[in-house]
Amino acid sequence: MRERSTPTRTVNEQIRAVVKVDPGDRIPFFCECGQATCHRSVWLSLDEFATRRANGGTILAHEPGRRRRPPPKVTVP
Numbered sequence: 001m002r003e004r005s006t007p008t009r010t011v012n013e014q015i016r017a018v019v020k021v022d023p024g025d026r027i028p029f030f031c032e033c034g035q036a037t038c039h040r041s042v043w044l045s046l047d048e049f050a051t052r053r054a055n056g057g058t059i060l061a062h063e064p065g066r067r068r069r070p071p072p073k074v075t076v077p
C-alpha cells in the first residue's frame, strides 16, 4: 500500500489554499498516483476538489494499478 500523503497531495493542498478563483472555475491539480514519473494534471474546480477530499479520495488523472499500455501504433501510408 502506498502512503496516503504524497508530495503531490501536499502541493495540491497548497494550491487549493492560495489559489484565487471562483469555486466553479477549474484549475489544474497534480495527479496523486505517487509515481515520480507521472506529471499529469487533473482539472477540477475547488468544489470538485473538496468533494473528492471529503470522500477521502485522491486526485488521479488515470486509474491506479493499471499498467500503462503503449498507444497503438498508427501506420501512415
Ligand SMILES: [Zn+2]
Pocket: 031, 032, 033, 034, 035, 038, 039, 040, 060, 061, 062
Ligand atoms: Zn498519475
